[in-house]
Amino acid sequence: DIQMTQSPSSLSASVGxxxxxxxxxxxxISNYLNWYxxxxxxxxxxxxxxxxxxxTGVPSRFSGSGSGTDFTFTISSLQPEDIATYYCQQWRTxxxxxxxxxx
Amino acid sequence: xxxxxxxxxxxxxxxxSLRLSCxxxxxxxxxxGMYWVRQAPGKGLEWVAFxxxxxxxxxYADSVKGRFTxxxxxxxxxxxxxxxxxxxxxxxxxYCAKDRGSLGSQFDYWGQGxxxxxxx
Numbered sequence: 001d002i003q004m005t006q007s008p009s010s011l012s013a014s015v016g017x018x019x020x021x022x023x024x025x026x027x028x029i030s031n032y033l034n035w036y037x038x039x040x041x042x043x044x045x046x047x048x049x050x051x052x053x054x055x056t057g058v059p060s061r062f063s064g065s066g067s068g069t070d071f072t073f074t075i076s077s078l079q080p081e082d083i084a085t086y087y088c089q090q091w092r093t094x095x096x097x098x099x100x101x102x103x
Numbered sequence: 104x105x106x107x108x109x110x111x112x113x114x115x116x117x118x119x120s121l122r123l124s125c126x127x128x129x130x131x132x133x134x135x136g137m138y139w140v141r142q143a144p145g146k147g148l149e150w151v152a153f154x155x156x157x158x159x160x161x162x163y164a165d166s167v168k169g170r171f172t173x174x175x176x177x178x179x180x181x182x183x184x185x186x187x188x189x190x191x192x193x194x195x196x197x198y199c200a201k202d203r204g205s206l207g208s209q210f211d212y213w214g215q216g217x218x219x220x221x222x223x
Contacts, residue, residue, distance in 0.1 A: 001165075032207040036148075043198055043213035044140075044148065050207060085147075091208045092150040092164065 002026050004088055006095035012103045019075040021098045023088035028068050032090050035064055035073045038097075039084045047086075048073065078102070105129040105212045107199050112217030119189050119221070125182040125199030125214055133157070133177035136202035138210060139184045141195035141219075151197070152184065153208075167193075189221045 003026040013019050023033065035048040046055045048064035051071055061076045075082055083102055088095040111123040125137070139151040152173040153162045161173050172185040182199050196218050200210035 034207075034209045036210075038148075043216055044210070045213070046203070046209055046211050049203060049205070049209045049211075055211065087148055089148075089150075089208075089210075092153070092162070094148040094150065097147045 002029060002090060002093050004090060004093050004095040006088055006098050008098060009096065010099040010101070012101045013078050014103045015078055015080060017078045019078050019082075019100060021073040021086055021088075021100075023066075023071045023073065023095050025069045025071075025090060029090050031067045033064075033066065033071045034089045035062075036087045036089060037082075037084045038087065044087065075100075105201065107201065107212055107214035109197065109199055109214040109217040112197065112219045114220045114222060115189055116223050117190060117221055120185070120187045121189065121219060123184040123186065123197055123199075123217060123219070125184075127180045127182065127199075127201070130201070130212075132175075132180040135204055137173075137175060137182045138200045138202065139173060139182075140198045140200055140210065140213075141193075142198070142216075143192070143195040146195075149195070153202075154182070186219070189219075191221050193219060194221045195219060 005024045031051040033051045036044040038044040052064045085097045085099045087097045106128045108126045154173045170188045174183045196216040198216045199214045201212040203209040203211040
């Protein structure tokens with residue numbers, strides 16, 4: 001199975017900061033990489049699909065890029081409501097998650 | 104609007120069985136693949152199983168293969184997960200999720216989850 005790694009495992013940033021999370025696949029997965037947001041006690045929510053496509057209704061401050069084995073997820077201006085854990089996913093594998101807090 | 108509502112969770116002893124259900128509405132259930140994903144307390148997400156829209160193909164995580172069975176009844180718009188030989192490490196919130204329907208695998212709608220606790 002393909003392995004997914006994410007970094008960092010957690011981060012703390014100020015409101016308005018640019019936040020970047022990376023996800024690396026153990027082999028070439030083309031652009032088949034998705035990003036999810038999970039707030040405490042809630043189900044995950046799809047934000048980005050196929051590496052760079054914004055899901056309908058998701059704010060434009062969220063974006064994704066990459067292909068092959070290296071991918072990046074960015075929040076251009078962190079908002080208080082973005083406090084959550086973010087997961088990358090490809091087929092049957094999720095990354096370990098990145099917990100985002102407000103400094 | 105799309106709704107997925109899981110039920111059937113609870114407390115079960117090790118070695119026991121449980122069947123989860125996921126009632127779907129707001130979309131044409133019979134045309135989409137469906138998943139089960141679980142999350143152990145304080146842990147990350149773990150993909151459990153997938154079933155094609157027509158039930159013709161099923162896939163399982165190695166951790167549940169041979170013990171869990173995914174199925175669906177398109178006439179009832181319902182997804183199931185039969186869980187046998189349960190272990191303590193199966194304790195988790197179980198989510199059903201809908202496939203987005205595009206090439207690749209994306210979960211575009213999720214249920215609220217149902218908690219399964221395996222304990223003596």
